Every structure is written in structure tokens, then in C-alpha cells.
Amino acid sequence: MHSLKSITALAASSAQVDSFDGLTIQERADCAFASLAARRGEEAQCAAGAQALLGAELPAPGKGVLGEPYSCFWMGADQWMISAGYAAHETLDSEVKEAVGAAGSVTEQSDGWCRFDLEGARLGDVLERLCNVDLLAMQVGDVSRSRLEHMACFIWCLEPGQKVAIYAPRSSAGSLHHGLVEAAHSVL
């Protein structure tokens, strides 16, 4: 085990939590990510390899699957984001690469993103002040990419109408957090 100490995207030693009446905003620093892109002409092998790892089919455009230990969502044509717990899967990219072999291109993405989970009965009221996703139309696992606080973010539906995860580029975590908290203050 190496001796470098990690910090969160908000540059703290532990994850930030903000609670409001009807909404909790929880920073998540415990997720590993790896992107997977199918190689040209080898889409089927890539899908089969990924399915063996995930225990589920690679999701269709705009969709995602939640699972243990792996979850996955579609991020672009022939491209997916796979996630798992960081503690147990710090080298998630190697695991995915092993599963798909030469049929897929895999890239470490864990620290490319910051993640905030928003949960509560007033989620919809806050989210509509932030971005244009239509929360009512989202089902479990669905992912929509949208502009939020002038950034391109992923909005991942974890529980319809109740809970989403928002991913933004890690370097802007402070601005995203500020935006989320201000919107929650404004509504709640």
C-alpha cells in the first residue's frame, strides 16, 4: 500500500454532506470509474466480455444498469462508463480491460469526475432550477447528459424522482457544489 493520502474533489479529507429540508447533497469520493469503448468490428466480443463482467448487457443509449459490484451507463456511441466501489476496485480499468481484451478500449476515469448524490422528496424542485433534464421521464439507471452551472454533467437516475447522482469534471467540483447548495437554499 502506497503512502500517498487522497483528498476529495472538494480538497478535503472526507466527503462533504449538506442537508436541507427535503434534500441531502452528498459528495461521493468512493467510486471508481473506467470508460469502455468497443473496437471497430469487435462490438459483439466487447459486449460479451462486458456482460460477463457486469452480469448485465451493456445498456442502450441514454440508459444504464445499477448492479453490484458493477454499474454501467451509456455515454456515447459504442462507449460506456463502468463504475464500482473505489476501495475494492481502485484499478477498475484493469478489471474491465481484462474482461474485454482487445475488443475494447478502456480508460481510467475515476478521478476525471466528481460525484454528488442528491436525494429527497424535493429533488425535482431543486433539479429544475439547475438543468433541463426531465426528471419525471427518467427511470432507474437512466443517464442524461446536460448543462448544469455551465458545465456538461451526467445526471444518473438512482431512484425515480427521489435520487440522482450528478457527475461533473473534477476540477470544477467547487463550482458545482456551490451551484447545488445555492439551488437547494433557494428552493428549500
Place this chain on the structure above:
Amino acid sequence: MTEVNRLDGGQINRAKEVSFTFDGHRYKGYEGDTLASALLANGERLMGRSFKYHRPRGVLTAGSEEPNALVELRKGGRQEPNTRATVIELFDGLEAAPQNAWPSLRFDAMAVNDRFSNFLTAGFYYKTFMWPKAFWEKIYEPIIRKAAGLGSISFEEDPDLYDKGFLHCDLLIIGSGPSGLAAALTAGRSGARVILADEDFRMGGRLNSETLALGDQSGADWAAAAIAELADMPNVRLMSRTTIVGAFDHGTYGAVERVQDHVAVPQEGKPRQIFWRIYSRRALLCAGAMERPIAFADNDRPGVMLASAVRSYLNRWAAAPAQEIAIFTNNDDGHRTAADLIAKGVSVPAVIDVRADAPSVAGTELLAGAEVIGTSGRLGLSSVTVRLANGQTRKVNCGALAVSGGWNPNVHLTCHQRGRPQWDADLAAFVPGTDLPVGMSVAGAAMGQLSTAQALSSGACGAATALEAIGITASAIDLPEAEDAPISLKPFWHVSGGKSRAWVDLQNDVTVKDVKLAHQENFVSVEHLKRYTTLGMATDQGKTSNMLGLAVMAELTGKSIPETGTTIFRPPYTPVAMGTLAGRATGKHFHPTRKTPSHRWAEEQGAVFTEVGDWLRAQWFPKAGETHWRQSVDREVLQTRNSVGVCDVTTLGKIDVQGKDAAAFLNKMYANAFAKLPVGKVRYGLMLREDGIAYDDGTAARFAEDHFVVTTTTANAVLVYRNMEFARQCLFPDMDVQLISTTEAWAQFAVAGPNARKLLQKVVDPEFDLSNEGFPFMACGEVTVAGGCRARLFRISFSGELAYEIAVPTRYGDALVRRLMEAGEEFGVVPYGTEALGVMRIEKGHAAGNELNGTTSALNLGMGRMVSKKKDCIGNTLSEREGMNEEDALKLVGFRPVKSDETISAGAHLMNASGAVNAKVDQGYVTSAAYSPVLESSIGIGFLKNGDARKGEIIRAVNPLAGQEIQVEVVSAHFVDPEGERLRA
């Protein structure tokens, strides 16, 4: 003051009295009042002054179309100029001040302008103020500017917050009058997602202002019941105080919700207003109609009002504009007004109706076939002069005159995509045309369906039809019986023959005479009329005046109104506070801030930060005792060159390129060759635009046969990625290449200087060979640090020193920089910022943003030979055009001042050693300059015509902005270690 004109009834909350001030006087009103209704109830008719002549003006309307009653609301940072008294919801402690009046509203010195109105006609300015020439800017214009304008701002920062938001719906219904409510009930009961928006704080539209019954209920009661039902539907969102301000493409609407304008101070943290972007599948415009005035002599006197406004004040707000109110009309609405007034006990001395065959009215005298030809009263109306049908004149005493010239359907939003309204001869008005915004339909009075019964049925029907188009079935709903009177109107626009001016545009002081003058001078098209006279260009955008102006022009040209033209309306429907459109994206939050992995650490070191795009980067790290930034920067440079320095370079773009065709793909993207780059090696690459101009440079590191990591400049990371995706998807769609950005995933630090290797050896795990042989210049590889942390190592150098860049997962970046500092303590390691980075790259003659300025080619940059002629790459064909390969083309060279204490400035222009100094003999320009602590001299690099061949020549660098002209020697841009021995050490 007392509420001398307050009546019984109305929809105000008499249990809640509120106190307010206007023009320094204190008044009382009730919750539910507007500022205008409360002032009228208090017997005040004078509310403002006009724009040009400062004529006394009173309220004309009861809505957002008001041209006259503009006030400055609130004080300090919350001061809001040009606010319509007719839509200001009264709250306790409200303070409003008149504007455009000095020293007071009642006595306005600028009213003297009115005396010179003979001079100040339309187009007056264009014909004069030209003599003498210099006087326009020095004398005339400042006077004009000062006299013009309306309200004023305080210049304090607005303390309130604004939000933005996004909504989705199947059907957006705009307006909650009878048609809007019928539509909302129809759509709501069908289960469709519905938004019902209305600008008023009380929904119901004209139902709240009329005494007409719906079934066995009053209109207001029926509306209240409908709203209550809608409020209980989870699929319906009721948005009062919400103006739909614009209809944009593909069903997108902009809306302003005034969340807390009706309180003195918004609740802490909550927005004053919200700007909503509404995504609708269908929209139904139920915006009603606006009554229009008739122009006659002195028709601008306070007390002259629209008849519908009089009914609103009377019925909704229980406020009589005066004790005696006469009527002037060309249709039956005037008569309805008289009946309502009489029912409320207000005296109606006469109904003046231009129609000779007008029906009689009970309880008052009808003057049929008569016209109002004048008014009198100093700051408010006291009487009107009437020309009777028999030609005789008669004076009628009254404190207010209710005027009705008919109704204009509220077509504004139908025009926002340049739709053109059509003329309806029966209504004598424009109705929505056939070229509506896609997805929009219109119902009720906005469509010309002026009776209440028509409004209800067209609203219900319109909703059902709109929903059917998107596959939602809505059943018909039961509608109450309602008034269904036919239109009875004689088109009549202005009274001719009056002695005084007849006002068309009340706010901008445009008269019938001005329209005539425009016609006389051939400004006959609607566009010319509007621009020449300023008709319709005031804060009301001509809602009550455009039609009138058009009608007068039609009369003059002898054409029909539709032949004369139509006026179309542009967004926004009513003016929108800029704060609302800005939302929270202001001040420090204008753009997101990107922070580097070492940001917290750098803050602890007291770093000075600078903006690089959205990034904040450490610019330099001052040490105790350093009083000038140059001291810090010189120290950072020297210490790096003498020992070792560390710099966070995470901001450079990083793109992961994988696939069997990755090398072939990069060969297309870069001007130079990449196909044969060995695994474990890095190469510098230059990217061209298709036009042959260089736009970015960086490195590509080959980690495997099918895996590269490309770096870009900080500024162009997004652009390079976009261009690569374009090439991948659109130009070479069958290449096996996959791309993803990894800029943020890795914290990357440059470790530079003679001791860089020694330092890194203490941090990189010992199993990795960092010797010059084991890890030579331009090597790359995966390593581990600090006992097993994954890392990437690149031996590349921007500074020209022995240097590496080391990357770890971003979460460990903070720890890594601390570790590097600790490990480097024995070498006196320094952190260095962008400033030292810049100095060192100028010392090495590396091009950066100032050189890659979008107009320079590889040839200009001295890299012409890098552009491969043996392969296809983006930009190589067009880079061969003759104009880009001329003999005296600009070439990148270096400059040193001849006198060593002189300073070269970036942005200086280059001139030959002797001769003229001007643009015609310009030889080039200095792009970047710095003080080199190594050379102990100012140095610069830049582009010089045929520069390659001019090394050793003495030329002049001129900076006339600073009155500077110095002699410089043309030298190689590689000031330090031109052979590159240090970086290979």
C-alpha cells in the same frame, strides 16, 4: 390623504391595510391593490411626466401595456426605474418616486419643452445641430442626453438573487382569462402535463374586472373555482405572476416569474425573480385583447383612460378614477362601462359615441354621433369639449374620461418568429396570421373571439385540438352560459380638427401631426414611420399606440390599413430585468472555476493565482521579504535552472487515443509524422487547421501499439478533442480509433532542473530505472510512486532543462506535490508558477498562445520542414498556397535590446533600423517578452519578415502606445542552451 375614491366591493383584502408613499406623500391601500389602483382610490390622477415634453400624465390602462404611469420603485440597490404603477402589487412600506420630473412631479421645470414643441417635431434633430461642426459633441449632445432618458438607477449593486430554471410540459397555456381557464380545465382533466401561466398576481384575466355572469356565478367566482380545481391537479402547474416573454424555436418559451416582487425585501437566500425556460410540446395563447384609445386634442390629460381600465379599477379594485366619469367610445364597451359606473354609484355625465346610431344607455345622456375635440384641467382632467352631431360644441364636466376605440387581439407572441398578423375587417384589428410559431395555437380574444362565451369554447376546443396532435385525448368539458354579444363597432381612430395636439404615442410624445410630417417627408412605410417619429419605441413598445399610428398613416396615404403595413412584435413581451436573465451566473460565479490538484497546497504556500481560461493557476509563489513579483519569478527561474523546480501542469489537455488505427489517425491530425513513433516514446507534434494555419501543439506519448496519450495546450483542449472527433466520425469513419478526455483524471507535475532526476528517484519506486540510458529524453512509461501508487512518467521539457512530467490519479496530486517538496528539500526545490514557466519557455524560444495566434503557419513558426509532404494530414494541402510561402514571410526569431537596460515589450512592432516608422513599412511584431534572469537582460520573441535571414541585424522595436522606441538585435529564439544539451543530460 384619504381614500376619497374608494368604493365598496372589489377583490382587495380590506382586512389587510397597507401603507405606502408616492412622491414623498404617504397613502394607504389594501392587499390586492396595485400602486395605480391605490393612488386612484386616494384621488391621485397625476402619476408621471412624458418623455419629451414633460407633460403631466396619469394612468391609461390597468395592465402591463401602460405607457404613462412609470415610477421609480424602491431605493438604493433595489431602485427600479420605469416600473409601471399598474402592475406594482402594493405592499406595506412601498416607496415609489416619480421620474423624469424636476424638481417635482407637480412642478416640472422641463415642462418648458412643451413651449418649444413647434421646433421639437419628429426628425427635428436630423435637420439641425450641425453648425458649427464641433458643437454637436461638445454642446448639443450632452444637453440632449441629459434631458432624455427616463428613470435612473442608483449604481448600487442589486442585493437580490435571481434564479433560472427549466420546465417541461405537454401544453403551455398562456393567459388565465376565460379561454385560458377553459383550456386548462380541459387539458388538466385529460391528465396531460399542463402549465398555466399568467402575468397577473390574480388569475382570471378580465373575469376579475367585469360584472358579467358565468352561469349562475360571477365571473370572478367561476374563475376562483376553476383555479381551485386546477390547483389540486398534480399534472397542472399554476404560475401566476409569470409572464411568458418570448416564443423561441421548437416550442421553447422564456418566462419570468416574479416570486418576491410583492414583498418589501425578499426572504434571505430566495430569488426575487426566476427566469424559466419552458420546453413545451404544444402551446395555446390565451392572452386576450387590449383595448385601444382614440386620439383627440389633449387626450393625454391625467384622467383620460381606457374604458376597460376604468371597469377594472371599479370592479376589481373598488377604486373610482374620479367622481364624475364621461365615456367616449366607438363601440358597445363604452356603454358597458357606463352601466358599471352607474351601478356603483359613480356619476356618468355623458356617453359620447361616434356612432350616430348608438344604442341608448340608462341613467346617463347619450351624445350619439359626437366627438371629443378637447380637454381641460391643469394637472388632471376637469372637462371635455364635445362636438355634437349637429356641429355645436358642448363642455362636459368630468374628472375622468373612459375611452374605447375597440380591441386589438394580443398577437405579440405569434409574431416572435416573425409571423405576420392578418387584418380582420369586422373587428377592425389584426388577428394572428397563419404563420404562427410551430406548435402554437391561439384561442379567445387573442384570436378575435371577443365574447366570453366564444372565449370559453375556443379555449376548451383549442386545448383539445392541441393535445390531440400529440396523441392525448381530452374530453369536452361543461362550460357555463356566458355573455355572447356580437361585435358592434365603427372603426374610428382619431378626431380631426381639434386645435391642440392629439397624442398617438403617449410615452414618446408622438402626435397625429408628427405622423403627418413623416408622411409629408416620405417616411411612409411603417418601419420608417416608427424610426422617424419614435412611435412605438417606448417602454410599452407601442402596445396602445402602434395601431393608431398605422391607421393615421393609412388615412394619409389613402390606402387601407393592411396595405399600409403591419407592425410585428419582438421579444420580450414586456421588459425583463437583466438580473433575471443573468440568474446566478454573475460576479465570481460568472463561469465555473477549475482548480488544479495542487490548488489547496499552493494556497497554503501563499501563491498568487491567475486565470487561464476557466482554470486558476499559481502565477508565482512569493517568499517572505519579496516585495515585487519579479523577485519571486527570477528566483523561481534561477533555482529551477540551477537545481530543480516543480510546476503543476495538470491543465494541459490530455486525450486518450486508442485503437488499431490510433497511429494512422494521429498521422492525420498532426502535421508531422507519428506512425513510426516507438512504444515508450513521446514526440512533439504540431496541429494545423485545414487552412494550413497552426493552431495547437503538444505531445503524443505511445504507451502501446494501439494506445497514445495526447497532450494539448490548456486553451485548446476542448477544440482539439472536438476536431479529433470530427475527423474520427466524419472524415475517417472506418478507422478503429476511440477517444476520451483524461485531462482531469491525472494530476501532472513538471519536475525540471539539473537535479530533477535525483529528486524523482526519491519518489518513484526504486524498481524503475530513471537513468539517462534507462529513461532517455522523450521516453514515457508507467511507473509507481511512494510505494505503489500508479503513475505515468514522461521525460519531456518545456523549460529546456533536464525535466520530467509525472502524473498520478488526481486524488493523490495534493499528496504528491507535498512529497516532491519534501524530497526536494535537500536540493532547495522551488515550486514555480506560470510566470516562471513563461520566462523559461521564452528563453527556449518555444511557441505558445501568443505565437499560435491563429494567423501563423508552421513556416512562420520555423517548423515548415516538419510538415510532412509524404502523407495526408489536416492542413498540409492548403499550407502550400503561394501567399503563405512568400520570400519575406514572417519568421519566429528572438530579440535582445542593444542597450542592455532597455526593455522589450510584447506587442511592440518592428521597424527597420532607419527610415520611416508607420504601418506601411511594418516588419513584424514582438509576441512575447520577458526579463531573463539567466541572461540578465530583457528578451523577446516574435515574427519578423524574412527573419531567418536577418539574424545579427539591428532593428527597432517601437511601442508608440508608451512612446517607446528601442534598438534590438535579431537573434535566434533559442536564448538558452540552443543545442539542447541540458535536456538530454
Place this chain on the structure above:
Amino acid sequence: MMIDHPLLGLRDAQEFTYLGDASLIDRPDWRSDTAQEEFHDYLYLRDNPAGEHRELWYHEAGDRSWLVVTRNMLTHEITQVELARDVARARGRSK
């Protein structure tokens, strides 16, 4: 504006970056004898019609796909949206 993304359905055009005429897919062959002339026409000349226009949009704040959007320049009506990669292949582009 709303763009009906072939994979993701209606998306706000604000999520996209606009490039221009879809003819930019038809990059000339660098080996042609008249390559310079062809590249000139390709890069600089435009039909710029006041009617239907096929154009390239990039879903930058979305799934990163390039789309060919057929849009009327007078009314902004969008009648067709295709993945640019499919269009490129159909127009004979390969590696």
C-alpha cells in the same frame, strides 16, 4: 432550438456546438492534381441557401456524436437528423 438526436431524442441545441455545412464531410483527396483548388472550394465556398441546409452539429455537452441536421434556414424547421458517421460512410468515406 431542439434537435431530435437519433439516439437520445429531443435535446436543447445549446448542448451542441455548430460547425457548418455538411459538405465539410466531403474532404478532397490530397493526391489529386487539382488538390489545392478542390481544397479551396471545399473549405471556403458555400451554397448558403435560404432554405433547406444540411449542417454539422456536435453534441459536445452530450454524447460527443457529430450529427448531420437538415434544417430550414428561413424557418429553422428541422426535418432530418442523422449520425454524421453514417452519412460519411454513405458518402464513401472510410479510413
Place this chain on the structure above:
Amino acid sequence: MAYSGLRIIKEALTGHKGWRPAWRDPAPKAHYDIVIVGGGGHGLATAFYLAKRYQTAKVAVVEKGWIGGGNVGRNTTIVRSNYLLDGNQPFYNLSLRMWEDLEQELNYNAMVSQRGILNLVHTDAQRDAARRRGNAMILAGDDAELLDTEGVRELYPFLNFENARFPIKGGLLHRRGGTVRHDAVAWGYARGADRLGVDIIQNCEVTDFRIEQGKCLGVETTKGFIGAGKVGVAVAGSSSRVMAKAGMRLPIESHVLQAFVSEGLKPIIPGVITYGAGHFYCSQSDKGGLVFGGDIDMYNTYAQRGNLPVIEDVVESGISLIPALGRVRLLRSWGGIMDMSMDGSPFIDRTQVDGLYFNGGWCYGGFKATPASGLCFAHLLATDTPHEAAQAYRLDRFRTGRMIDEKGQGAQPNLH
């Protein structure tokens, strides 16, 4: 009829009965020496200078709608000569000098107001670029001053100095730049041209060119054929559509630029300010409205209207720069069609069709160019040689690789 102080007094005292039409509405003649297509600022100015400086006897301007209804009637009124590249400098230098004399030349007050233009800079690199530009301006005979933060604060103390995301580090001040009452420019040139005998023919759309054996003989219009010795086209946003009738494809795309005006306010902003860290520029009209704008909408269009993202972007930038505008209301927005060229610079050139000349590609900078564009186009039409101030504005410059790219954005019109 000349406008004079005496005349004003006389008319005021006699009920303004003596004012004559500012221009006539003649029926088209069968043939003119030169027909100008397009009754905007550039077309009218061209006709005026043809008649006045080149003594061309028979000139007509044909306009499909009403004169001055295009970009000269909907712009943000700014005039300036702050160009960097030698292809542009002499032209805009000439134009600004012509603005300075315009009122006397036209006997019409277009309210040229040299109130100064300040381009703010927010980074060291921007300051370097501003210095290069400022020096280029001075070397070309124009005026420029480089201000530091304090210099900017003295002029505009109300800008956001304290809480800015992108701090103001200075600015390039061009004192001779300013604003002009835009509509008056069209009317002034129209009246001036009309007084010199030019026929201004409104509501007359050109439907085709009559070209025989490579020579243009005139124009087919909705009012019939009009013969011409030479035809000059100056139709801005409609350039591609009109020139397509002559079989030409142009290095031009049409884009919409939105502009905005606020409600009237007592004077607050004396000059013109442009933001260097966002899309926003602003001045205040003599009438009191703040006139402001930002970036174009980015997509090709002929619809004279824009969409919300740009409106919001412009206002966000505006409030970030001038927080005190929070409660000022945006009154009206409009969109104009810009003939965006491939390098952001215009064309004044002959075409391959004998007798057919083209003036266009002005992007969103056409208004300030009006006098020089008219003069240089008139010169070309009258003499068949380019005016020395407009020599670089050739249609073949992309073929030869001699782009005039002030912004360095390459062949992407929406970025210029």
C-alpha cells in the same frame, strides 16, 4: 432643399408645411449607367459617392423593401477604426475620417458621437495582444491608448473591479471611436443621393441578372427589366442568394446577430465598452436606452431572430461586468442577418461576370464601414480599379492564401 437653422425657424413658425420628401419615389427608367442592388447603408452611400465624387450621371438604387431596412436599420451603432492587419487598416482609417465629416457632407445630422471605445483586457496575453493592436492603430494613423486597471476605473468606476471572476487588467481605449444614429445614415445618404439625381426605387426586388456572353446587361426586377452599364451588388445578408442568380458561390455564410436595447435611463454610460472575458458590448443611446449585444447565434440562418442561449449569455456577461444593471430591464431584442465571410473581412471586387461587381462579407462590422465602403465601391464601379484603401478586399484571396483574419479563427465564419 438644404437644412439650416433659418429653415427650421421658418418652418416651426409656419406649421412645417414646407418640408419636402427626403427622397422621391420615382418609377425606374429603362437604363442607367450604374444600378446598385440594395438600398441599405452601403448601397445608398455608393450611389451618393458615384453621383457626387465620380459624376456618374444616371444611377439607380433598387431595393426590394424599404431603404435602410436591413443592417443599417438594426445594429448597435458603433463606428471605430481599431484594426490590426494591414489589409484592413487603411480602409477603416478612411471610414472613420469620413464619419467625422459626414454631417457637413450630407447636410444631415447623423449624430456622429466620438465618445470613445474601450476594449477591456483581463489577462496578460490579452494585454499583449491589445498592445500589438494599439500600436498597429497608431502606426496606421489612428488613435489608441493602453490603460491599466486604474485608468479604466477612472473612466468607468462602476465596472466590476471587486468581485469579478475575470479581473479587469486594463483596456485599449480608442477615443475617436463612437456611435452614430444608424437610421439617419441611411436617410442622410438617400436624401443626399436623391438631391444629386439618383433614383431610389423601393419595393423593387431583383429577380435575376440579365447576363449575355459573359456580360451583365442589367437586372430583371419585380418592376420590370432595368438596363445598366454596370451593376453593383451590396445586399449584405442576402449576398449568397443574390449572387447565386449570377451563378456564383461565395466564401460567405449567413448568420444572425442579436442585439438588445434596454428601457430608457438617465445617462450612465458615456462611451462604448466591450468586455474581454465574455460576450458583451454596450453603449447608451442619446435617447437613454442601453444598446448592447454579444456573440452571433452560431448557426446559419436567414431568419431575423435568435434564440435564448445567446440572450442569456450576453446578459450574464453584462451583469458580470456591470452589476449595477441588475434592475435595468431589457426592452427589445432583434436579429440581423450577417454576411459572415471566411476570414471575417469583406469584399469589394469585380466578379468573373463583366459589368457585375460585388460588395459584401461585412460580417457584423458593416455599419462602421458605410462611408468608406460606399466610396471604395463607387471608385471601383466608376474606374474599374480598386480604391487604394480597399485593395486587399479581393474575392480570390483564399485561393492565394492571403487571408485577412483579424481574429485568427480560420475558415469558420461563426467564429469571426
